Amino acid sequence: xxxxxxxxxxxxxxxxxxxxxxxxxxxxxxxxxxxxxxxxxxxxxxxxxxxxxxxxxxxxxxxxxxxxxxxxxxxxxxxxxxxxxxxxxxxxxxxxxxxxxxxxxxxxxxxxxxxxxxxxxxxxxxxxxxxxxxxxxxxxxxxxxxxxxxxxxxxxxxxxxxxxxxxxxxxxxxxxxxxxxxxxxxxxxxxxxxxxxxxxxxxxxxxxxxxxxxxxxxxxxxxxxxxxxxxxxxxxxxxxxxxxxxxxxxxxxxxxxxxxxxxxxxxxxxxxxxxxxxxxxxxxxxxxxxxxxxxxxxxxxxxxxxxxxxxxxxxxxxxxxxxxxxxxxxxxxxxxxxxxxxxxxxxxxxxxxxxxxxxxxxxxxxxxxxxxxxxxxxxxxxxxxxxxxxxxxxxxxxxxxxxxxxxxxxxxxxxxxxxxxxxxxxxxxxxxxxxxxxxxxxxxxxxxxxxxxxxxxxxxxxxxxxxxxxx
Amino acid sequence: xxxxxxxxxxxxxxxxxxxxxxxxxxxxxxxxxxxxxxxxxxxxxxxxxxxxxxxxxxxxxxxxxxxxxxxxxxxxxxxxxxxxxxxxxxxxxxxxxxxxxxxxxxxxxxxxxxxxxxxxxxxxxxxxxxxxxxxxxxxxxxxxxxxxxxxxxxxxxxxxxxxxxxxxxxxxxxxxxxxxxxxxxxxxxxxxxxxxxxxxxxxxxxxxxxxxxxxxxxxxxxxxxxxxxxxxxxxxx
Numbered sequence: 001x002x003x004x005x006x007x008x009x010x011x012x013x014x015x016x017x018x019x020x021x022x023x024x025x026x027x028x029x030x031x032x033x034x035x036x037x038x039x040x041x042x043x044x045x046x047x048x049x050x051x052x053x054x055x056x057x058x059x060x061x062x063x064x065x066x067x068x069x070x071x072x073x074x075x076x077x078x079x080x081x082x083x084x085x086x087x088x089x090x091x092x093x094x095x096x097x098x099x100x101x102x103x104x105x106x107x108x109x110x111x112x113x114x115x116x117x118x119x120x121x122x123x124x125x126x127x128x129x130x131x132x133x134x135x136x137x138x139x140x141x142x143x144x145x146x147x148x149x150x151x152x153x154x155x156x157x158x159x160x161x162x163x164x165x166x167x168x169x170x171x172x173x174x175x176x177x178x179x180x181x182x183x184x185x186x187x188x189x190x191x192x193x194x195x196x197x198x199x200x201x202x203x204x205x206x207x208x209x210x211x212x213x214x215x216x217x218x219x220x221x222x223x224x225x226x227x228x229x230x231x232x233x234x235x236x237x238x239x240x241x242x243x244x245x246x247x248x249x250x251x252x253x254x255x256x257x258x259x260x261x262x263x264x265x266x267x268x269x270x271x272x273x274x275x276x277x278x279x280x281x282x283x284x285x286x287x288x289x290x291x292x293x294x295x296x297x298x299x300x301x302x303x304x305x306x307x308x309x310x311x312x313x314x315x316x317x318x319x320x321x322x323x324x325x326x327x328x329x330x331x332x333x334x335x336x337x338x339x340x341x342x343x344x345x346x347x348x349x350x351x352x353x354x355x356x357x358x359x360x361x362x363x364x365x366x367x368x369x370x371x372x373x374x375x376x377x378x379x380x381x382x383x384x385x386x387x388x389x390x391x392x393x394x395x396x397x398x399x400x401x402x403x404x405x406x407x408x409x410x411x412x413x414x415x416x417x418x419x420x421x422x423x424x425x426x427x428x429x430x431x432x433x434x435x436x437x438x439x440x441x442x443x444x445x446x447x448x449x450x451x452x453x454x455x456x457x458x459x460x461x462x463x464x465x466x467x468x469x470x471x
Numbered sequence: 472x473x474x475x476x477x478x479x480x481x482x483x484x485x486x487x488x489x490x491x492x493x494x495x496x497x498x499x500x501x502x503x504x505x506x507x508x509x510x511x512x513x514x515x516x517x518x519x520x521x522x523x524x525x526x527x528x529x530x531x532x533x534x535x536x537x538x539x540x541x542x543x544x545x546x547x548x549x550x551x552x553x554x555x556x557x558x559x560x561x562x563x564x565x566x567x568x569x570x571x572x573x574x575x576x577x578x579x580x581x582x583x584x585x586x587x588x589x590x591x592x593x594x595x596x597x598x599x600x601x602x603x604x605x606x607x608x609x610x611x612x613x614x615x616x617x618x619x620x621x622x623x624x625x626x627x628x629x630x631x632x633x634x635x636x637x638x639x640x641x642x643x644x645x646x647x648x649x650x651x652x653x654x655x656x657x658x659x660x661x662x663x664x665x666x667x668x669x670x671x672x673x674x675x676x677x678x679x680x681x682x683x684x685x686x687x688x689x690x691x692x693x694x695x696x697x698x699x700x701x702x703x704x705x706x707x708x
Binding site for chain 1: 551554555556557558559560561562563564566567570571632635636639642645646647648649650652653654655656658669670671672679683686687689690691694
């Protein structure tokens with residue numbers, strides 16, 4: 001294979017994987033929607049294209065409008081304003097003057113909880129509506145300069161370096177406005193000093209988001225790494241709600257603020273996200289791949305070889321009875337569902353015997369299915385040996401029998417409780433666990449595509465060798 | 472001599488199938504729910520399998536022939552589609568299609584389309600192979616063969632492997648159904664089929680054995696029915 005062909009193959013695999021990932025996400029979402037098994041935290045986002053991504057500006061303005069109108073939605077909107085916190089202030093406070101006096105009072109009072117969390121005001125400052133309006137007007141005159149990304153980034157960097165009470169206060173004073181910088185400062189966690197940094201940042205993050213502190217004093221590296229991951233997950237889910245979508249960011253958000261975009265973001269960060277059980281999807285793949293590869297090799301390689309031997313036997317059998325018996329057995333094995341054999345032989349605990357039984361089922365059903373195709377198609381006409389014919393027809397059959405083998409693998413993994421990708425993907429699809437499903441199904445697809453490419457690489461040489469041998 | 476043997480075999484299969492149908496009707500009339508399920512499953516397998524086969528042929532023949540005769544982009548598109556579809560277990564695709572389909576007919580049509588893509592690729596490969604090996608058949612490069620010539624001369628000779636594969640339609644449908652049942656991905660409101668009898672943990676043993684035997688018998692019957700045209704197509708190639 002020359003370099004050009006290799007690049008073409010790799011590009012083909014990459015393109016196929018992209019298409020499979022799009023189809024897989026649609027499949028998972030469709031299945032979850034129909035079976036009401038949706039547990040995806042991004043379920044409210046569109047699948048592939050977000051026509052109107054929503055950022056902090058839109059959320060803040062909507063909440064402010066609902067609060068200013070009063071009525072039944074005001075309490076919910078007030079809670080929303082409190083959740084958005086400091087990040088909403090650059091959009092809410094400058095707009096206070098544009099409201100009528102009554103609405104202005106409502107909005108100013110709704111921000112009481114934010115002021116308390118920011119430790120910039122107390123109940124006395126908000127004892128009346130007019131006082132509240134006065135407080136926020138003065139606050140914005142004095143502190144608007146603090147709500148600048150570079151200033152906040154500087155304070156965060158100082159806090160990340162060492163414990164400085166003043167910097168912590170500075171960050172608490174800007175509240176959720178500091179979230180992007182705080183998340184960015186989490187960084188990698190490998191040493192005890194990294195753990196200490198995470199501990200300092202965790203306390204501020206917990207304060208401004210109202211979530212509980214995830215790290216105790218003197219946390220070790222593993223605990224700190226888990227805490228950092230948890231905050232990144234939080235940011236993945238809620239990041240856009242605290243970020244202004246302006247200019248190119250809005251354009252990017254039309255794709256990034258979709259379920260596919262969120263998943264792809266996880267992939268580009270070097271993982272597949274986290275499964276519903278909290279396990280990293282990448283570790284799920286690493287744990288499940290060996291069993292599936294074993295079965296895949298058994299099914300695609302062993303099953304195919306056995307099919308060739310079977311077809312050869314059927315063709316060379318000296319008696320009609322042997323041929324007839326072989327044909328009956330082959331048809332029965334190919335026609336009776338693999339699920340039936342799995343049901344009959346499966347046990348409750350995975351053991352070495354269950355691996356053997358699973359591999360035997362995959363191999364035998366594949367062999368029976370392929371051998372029926374071999375013995376009834378090209379071989380008959382070519383008059384060639386089953387081996388030559390088998391390699392000749394393997395290219396067209398390559399589109400047909402891998403899905404058959406893969407289905408058999410799913411069933412044996414489920415039936416024999418083997419820790420494989422097929423079983424993991426089936427469970428994830430059934431429970432609506434998008435990250436686990438995407439990771440398992442794509443790993444399965446990649447393994448299949450690579451094995452097929454390998455077979456394509458070997459096939460011409462083996463066919464030529466077989467033809468030479470026959471001549 | 473061979474032809475009369477073949478006719479006898481076909482007649483015996485047809486008789487066997489008829490007996491099976493009569494038996495099913497009798498079972499349907501009986502009050503045993505499990506055996507009644509077998510009979511309704513038989514109805515689904517025959518009607519569903521035939522429908523899938525019809526849709527698959529309707530998709531496979533034009534797609535396969537156009538892919539074999541050009542334009543090249545169509546051939547690449549078919550290859551790409553087949554690669555995408557065949558890199559995932561069919562059981563997952565079927566689960567999603569069944570959950571997504573509002574009606575059983577839509578589900579069966581989607582399965583037929585899926586099966587049709589696989590058959591189209593088989594047909595395309597066979598047509599290209601024949602074209603490459605026949606030096607008397609005009610221009611041989613992919614994409615330059617006249618479509619009409621390909622349809623008239625190559626289609627009858629290329630159809631053999633497709634017929635062989637199509638004869639597995641009922642077995643394929645039943646295997647998918649049983650797999651969905653075993654994987655716990657079968658919709659609860661799905662019509663009664665052989666899936667629960669062949670894939671569920673504790674089915675009625677008699678109905679289960681009947682269903683397994685019937686799938687094998689129906690597949691053998693389809694093989695026998697398709698064997699003469701497939702054989703003559705392969706011999707002509």
